[in-house]
Structures are given as structure tokens and as C-alpha cells.
Amino acid sequence: MAKLLLKLQRYFRRKPVRFFTLLALYLAAGSLVFLHSGFSGEPTVPGSPRSPAAAEGPGLPYLGVMQLSRGFKAAATMPAGARRRGPWFKSTSKEPSERGKSRDNGGPRSRALRGRSGREKEEDRARYIGCYEDNTRRRTLRGMSFFDYKKMTVFRCQDNCAERGYLYAGLEFGAECYCGHKIQASNASESECNMECKGERSNTCGGINRLSIYRLELAQESARRYGSAIFRGCFRSPENVSIALPASQLMLNMSVDKCVDFCTEKEFPLAALAGTTCRCGFPSTLFPLHEREDEQLCAHKCAAEEFESCGSAEFLLVYQTQVQDNRCMDRRFLPSRAKQLVALASFPGAGNTWARHLIELATGFYTGSYYFDGSLYNKGFKGERDHWRSGRTICIKTHESGQKEIESFDSAILLIRNPYKALMAEFNRKYGGHIGFAAHAHWKGKEWPEFVANYAPWWATHTLDWLRYGKKVLVVHFEDLKRDLFVQLQRMVALLGVPACEDRLLCVEGQKDGNFKRSGLRKLEYDPYTPEMRKAISGYIRTVDAALKLRNLSGVPEDYFPR
Numbered sequence: 001m002a003k004l005l006l007k008l009q010r011y012f013r014r015k016p017v018r019f020f021t022l023l024a025l026y027l028a029a030g031s032l033v034f035l036h037s038g039f040s041g042e043p044t045v046p047g048s049p050r051s052p053a054a055a056e057g058p059g060l061p062y063l064g065v066m067q068l069s070r071g072f073k074a075a076a077t078m079p080a081g082a083r084r085r086g087p088w089f090k091s092t093s094k095e096p097s098e099r100g101k102s103r104d105n106g107g108p109r110s111r112a113l114r115g116r117s118g119r120e121k122e123e124d125r126a127r128y129i130g131c132y133e134d135n136t137r138r139r140t141l142r143g144m145s146f147f148d149y150k151k152m153t154v155f156r157c158q159d160n161c162a163e164r165g166y167l168y169a170g171l172e173f174g175a176e177c178y179c180g181h182k183i184q185a186s187n188a189s190e191s192e193c194n195m196e197c198k199g200e201r202s203n204t205c206g207g208i209n210r211l212s213i214y215r216l217e218l219a220q221e222s223a224r225r226y227g228s229a230i231f232r233g234c235f236r237s238p239e240n241v242s243i244a245l246p247a248s249q250l251m252l253n254m255s256v257d258k259c260v261d262f263c264t265e266k267e268f269p270l271a272a273l274a275g276t277t278c279r280c281g282f283p284s285t286l287f288p289l290h291e292r293e294d295e296q297l298c299a300h301k302c303a304a305e306e307f308e309s310c311g312s313a314e315f316l317l318v319y320q321t322q323v324q325d326n327r328c329m330d331r332r333f334l335p336s337r338a339k340q341l342v343a344l345a346s347f348p349g350a351g352n353t354w355a356r357h358l359i360e361l362a363t364g365f366y367t368g369s370y371y372f373d374g375s376l377y378n379k380g381f382k383g384e385r386d387h388w389r390s391g392r393t394i395c396i397k398t399h400e401s402g403q404k405e406i407e408s409f410d411s412a413i414l415l416i417r418n419p420y421k422a423l424m425a426e427f428n429r430k431y432g433g434h435i436g437f438a439a440h441a442h443w444k445g446k447e448w449p450e451f452v453a454n455y456a457p458w459w460a461t462h463t464l465d466w467l468r469y470g471k472k473v474l475v476v477h478f479e480d481l482k483r484d485l486f487v488q489l490q491r492m493v494a495l496l497g498v499p500a501c502e503d504r505l506l507c508v509e510g511q512k513d514g515n516f517k518r519s520g521l522r523k524l525e526y527d528p529y530t531p532e533m534r535k536a537i538s539g540y541i542r543t544v545d546a547a548l549k550l551r552n553l554s555g556v557p558e559d560y561f562p563r
Contacts (some may be wrong), residue, residue, distance in 0.1 A: 126158045126169065126214040131193035133185045134172060134211045141170045141180030141211065142307075149175040151199040154214070155525050162216045170213040172206035174198050183213060229260045229271065229319040234298035237274065237316050238287045245272055245281035252276055253304040260321055269325040269510055272316040273309075275300060279316070282325060283506040289318065290486070320510055328361045328507035333383070337391035340410035342496060344395045345470075347462045348455075349426030350417035351478045352397050355492075356381065358481075359395060361508045362489050363498045368393030370400060394496055401462040406469040413492055414466050416544075417478035418560050419459045419537050420529065427451050443528050452533050460540035467547055475548065479557050485509055 134140045146160065157177035161169035166179035174195040193212045197205035206212045238244040247266045251258055254276050263271035263280035270287075272279040283289050295309075298317040302310040311317035344359070344367065346352040353376065356367040366383035368390065369376070377384040383393040395413065400406065417425075427448065431438035442448060466473055474495045481488045486505055493500045529537070538561065545555045 125162075126216050129213055129215050131188045131190050131206070132170070132183060132211045132213050133188045134170075134178075134206075134209050135185070136209070138184075139178065139180075140183060140185035141166075141168055141178040141213070142182075142184065144179045145177060147176040149198055152177065152197055152205060153199040153525070154197060154203045154205065154212075156199070157205075158214055158216060166216065168213055168215055170206070170211035171197065171204075172211050173208065174205045176206070178211065185211075229256075229321050232270075232289055232318040232320055233292040234295045234311065235272075235287075235289060235291070235316050235318055236293055237314055240286060241279065244284060244286035245270070245279035247280040249278050250276060251278050254278065254310045255302050255304040256308050256310070256317075256319065258304070259310075260319055264321045264323055267323050269321055269323045271319045271321055273298075273302075273311040273319075274316050275310060275312045276303065277313070282327070282503075283510055285502050285506070288506055289509070325507045325510050328364070328504045328511060330364055331360050331366055331382075332364065333366055333386075333392040334394065338393075341389065341391075341408065342395040343406075343409040343412035343470075344397050344415065345406075345412050345462075345466055346397075346399065346415035347417070347419075347422055347426075347459050348399050349422040349424070349429065350415050351481070352399070352415060353381075355413075355415055355476075355481070356395075356397055358485070358489055358508060358512060359492060359496070361511060362493050362500070362505055363394050363496060364504075365394040365498070366392070368396045370396055370398040370405075394498070399462070401458070401465040403465065403469045406466055407471070409471070411472035411474075411495060412466060412470050413474050413476055413495060414463065414470070415476050415478060415481075416463055416556070418557070419456065419541060420560075422459060422478075423452060423455055423537075424528070426455065448528055449530075449533075452529075452537075456533070456537050456540060459537075460544050463544045464547055467551060475553055477557055479559070485512060 132140050139145075144161070144166070148156070152171070152175040154171060157171050158169045160177060161179035168180050168183060170178045170180070172178065175198045188210050192210045193204055193207045195205055195207050197203045204212055242248070247263070247268060249262055251262075254273065256273065259273050259278035260271045262278050266280050268280035268282065270281050270283065272281070281287065293315055297315040298311040299309050300312050302308040309317055344352060344355060346355070360367055360381075366386075367381065368383040368386050368388050369381075370388045372384060373381075374384075386392055388396045388398075396409070398405070398409075406412075427442075428436065428438050430451070431442045431447070438447075472495075474491060476488055476492060486509060489505055489508065490500050493505075541556060541560050545560075549555045
């Protein structure tokens with residue numbers, strides 16, 4: 001062997017070029033092997049191997065305890081950017097478009113309705129309202145616009161408009177998308193909206209100077225933005241308006257921007273337009289912003305802006321400025337060791353991190369975690385580094401569902417979310433990060449079916465185990481928390497044993513957006529659930545619903561069941 005090595009050494013000394021050539025080939029081959037190993041590995045569900053329970057299907061008399069690793073981290077929600085407005089909307093034609101300016105066209109109602117996917121119909125994401133005239137000099141929808149002459153689709157236009165908080169999305173000339181809060185033109189014949197979308201031949205995207213317009217059902221009023229402020233709505237003026245909104249100024253040339261700028265300068269989070277008077281203040285028990293009025297009651301034109309509304313002395317048009325309401329921003333560790341350990345339990349993807357954000361603002365104390373996530377710590381969850389038994393945090397985030405782990409806690413808030421939404425949220429987190437999205441290849445590959453097969457049964461066993469082994473469990477549905485944050489948060493704070501200060505809870509409503517939320521309505525353009533998946537998940541939903549009702553609880557919300 002030594003003689004062979006000596007001969008090779010002498011050979012390469014005489015011919016160094018060959019030596020370096022072989023060395024380069026060796027390194028290149030090694031690099032290719034390394035890259036291949038990084039992409040071809042089969043993804044697995046961490047700590048959740050497929051078990052007999054996973055194959056039991058929807059019968060599920062009792063699914064048992066599914067053993068899980070401590071490596072799960074929940075994704076939470078963060079609000080999408082939106083735009084504010086009044087009933088009279090100011091043209092924003094000077095805004096930079098996403099890819100450039102575009103024109104509008106519409107399509108026959110029957111084709112537009114027929115072309116919508118089953119997923120869109122099921123989620124009621126948008127509703128087609130008709131074909132409308134358009135004019136290049138005076139647009140029908142006067143908000144943001146962009147075009148794509150190769151890949152424009154109805155979904156893409158709706159998605160972009162919804163993310164920016166607009167109420168309407170219109171498509172024209174097969175490739176152009178327009179957004180707006182108000183339709184400022186007349187109806188046209190459906191036959192005049194006759195151009196196919198450039199990115200999907202099965203759908204209609206307007207026509208020549210004709211718009212196919214959709215109303216975006218999920219563009220929430222409370223999240224709409226206009227400039228730097230968020231539109232909160234039209235409200236009746238409080239009785240003690242000078243106390244509820246202490247700062248004010250007369251503005252004969254009133255506009256939304258002027259009032260918002262004035263209140264921002266005075267460092268108030270609310271700007272209320274009352275005709276020619278601008279008022280500023282905080283959400284409070286005197287002015288809680290809970291009972292909204294019809295926006296038409298505030299539809300009095302501003303003196304300085306034709307397409308803006310400035311409210312009246314009786315009905316105020318309210319915007320939230322970029323000034324932070326600091327009444328609920330202070331947080332600290334508990335001054336003394338907690339006598340009880342309270343769990344904030346949820347299935348991954350059910351909004352646990354968002355709930356932690358709300359609890360920290362409402363109580364003023366940090367929340368802890370059964371795990372450690374550096375990205376959450378860096379975002380301000382300082383209790384993330386504490387051991388979960390330290391007793392310094394108000395409650396402990398956990399996704400565990402074993403009897404031993406559950407019995408370690410003295411009480412629990414059990415957060416439950418629609419499994420169809422929770423599974424997709426966790427799949428996006430698993431393959432795209434806290435605010436990212438799984439790649440198309442993951443949804444279409446073997447990863448998604450395997451994920452559903454392993455995780456869907458766990459959604460049910462998680463709730464069943466906590467109901468069975470938990471000592472004192474408060475059930476909160478994610479959907480109820482979104483819909484009625486004030487009431488649900490009061491329930492959660494009461495279980496934690498902290499006095500609920502109403503002004504602080506009102507502050508939380510204005511600061512409810514956490515640091516983790518996937519952008520707007522950016523979703524798949526198809527339904528990832530197969531009929532077999534839906535059949536199994538429906539069985540799990542019925543099992544959980546029965547278990548909740550057996551404990552005299554209200555059961556799962558109606559929208560959990562497929563329509």
C-alpha cells in the first residue's frame with residue numbers, strides 16, 4: 001500500500017495539472033451530493049409518528065392520548081395592511097401601483113359566477129355584483145391599480161385589493177385590476193364584459209372600458225386604512241364629548257388628513273371628524289367604539305375634499321392614528337412567584353401566539369412557554385426564555401396533549417380553532433415560517449396528505465384530552481375571540497385572576513395586532529382538502545362537538561361544519 005501511495009505521489013509531482021483537475025472534480029461531486037441530500041429528504045411530522053389513532057377515521061369513540069414532542073410552536077395572527085376611508089372616498093390615483101397603471105374591463109355575469117372556484121364560493125371571500133362602465137379620465141374605482149398582461153386572475157386582483165382594505169375589486173381588459181371603496185359609475189350590459197382573464201381562460205376579466213366588479217366580503221371595516229390611519233367607523237357622539245375627546249380644533253377647510261395630522265401631533269390615538277371640528281382622544285368607557293352606526297349618517301362631505309366624508313356634530317367619523325396607546329403597553333414579570341400554573345393550550349395553528357399578545361397587553365404581565373422560540377423572544381415575548389415552571393409568567397403556552405403534561409397545570413385556557421383553518425396555518429408555519437407560506441410543491445406533493453393524516457386526528461385528541469384531564473378548563477373559540485375580543489378577553493383575564501380594567505381592555509382592542517400574521521387573503525387558489533380528508537375531519541369535528549356539549553358547553557361554531 002505504501003509503494004502504491006509513493007508511486008501516485010511521484011506521478012502527480014510530474015503532472016500537477018492532472019492532480020488539480022481530479023481534485024476539482026472530487027470537490028464538485030461532493031457539492032452535488034450535499035445539495036441533493038438537502039432537497040430530497042422526506043419531511044416528517046416532528047414527534048408525531050403515525051399511530052393507530054390516526055387511522056381510526058371519523059368513528060373516534062375516544063382517540064386516546066397522542067404522544068407529541070415539545071417542538072411545536074404555534075403561529076399567531078397579525079393584521080393585514082388596509083386603507084381607511086369615509087363614505088366619500090378620495091381618489092388615490094397618484095399612488096404607486098404594484099406593476100404600473102391599468103385599465104378596467106368587465107365580463108358576463110354568468111361566466112364570472114361560473115368561473116369562480118368552489119373554494120371561493122365556500123369561503124364567501126368575494127361576491128360578484130356586475131359589469132360596470134369605466135372611463136380612463138374618471139375611473140369607476142379610484143383606489144390602487146395594477147396590471148399583468150400574462151398572469152392576471154380574478155383571485156389575484158381580489159387578493160391585492162383585500163390586502164389593502166378596499167371594499168371592491170374590478171377587472172378590465174383581461175389584465176387590469178382596480179380597487180376602490182365606492183363604485184362611481186353606472187351598470188353596463190353583462191354581454192359587454194366579455195374578455196377572458198390572461199391568467200385563467202375560464203374566468204371573465206371585464207371588457208373594453210368595462211369592469212367586472214366584486215365586493216370583497218372579508219375586507220373588514222376595522223382594518224381599512226387611508227394614508228397612515230385606520231378607519232374605525234361612524235359613531236354617535238358621546239354625551240360628554242369634551243371629556244371623552246378632550247382635544248379639539250375648529251377646521252373650516254376640514255379634511256381627513258388634516259384632522260389625523262392634528263391628533264397625531266397632539267399624540268392621541270383617535271381622530272374624530274365632527275363636521276368642521278376635529279376631536280382627539282382615547283377609547284374609553286365614555287367612548288368605547290363598540291356600537292357602530294350606519295356610515296351614511298356620517299356621509300357629510302368635507303369642505304376641503306370632494307370625495308371625503310367628515311361626519312357631523314351628532315355622528316363622528318373616527319380614525320385610529322399611528323400614535324400608540326401606551327395605557328396597555330407596559331409589561332413585566334410577576335412580582336412574586338405564581339401559586340398556580342395556568343396553561344394557554346391549543347392545537348398548533350390555532351392562534352396561541354396572538355392570544356399571548358392579547359393577554360400580555362390586558363394583564364401587563366409576560367406569558368411563558370413550554371418550549372423556546374428565539375423568534376418570539378426577539379419579538380418581545382420576554383417570558384419565552386423562562387422555564388415554564390419558573391412561576392414568573394401569567395400563563396404558559398403549550399401544545400401538549402398527554403395526561404401527564406396536562407395534569408401538571410392547575411387550570412387552563414383551551415383555545416380551539418376551525419380545524420380546516422388551523423391545519424393550513426400550521427402547514428404554512430411548518431414549511432414557510434411564522435408569517436410565510438408553504439410552497440406550491442409542498443401542497444401538491446406528498447407532504448400535505450401526510451401532514452393531514454398525522455395532524456387531523458391530533459386536533460381532536462388535543463381537545464378531548466384537555467377536557468378529560470384538565471382540572472379547570474375555560475374553552476375559548478378562536479373565531480369568537482376575533483369577533484368579540486372585549487368579552488372573550490374579559491373571560492380569559494378573569495380565569496387568570498387579574499382585575500380587568502375596562503380602559504386597558506379598550507386599549508388592547510386598538511393594539512390587538514400582534515407581530516405574526518400572514519398577509520391578508522393570500523390563500524391557495526384551490527381547495528387542498530380531498531373528499532376523503534373532509535370526511536375524516538368532519539368526523540373529528542362531530543366528536544369534539546359532542547364532547548363539548550356533554551360538559552354543558554356550547555359546542556363548536558356552526559362554520560366548522562362544511563356547507
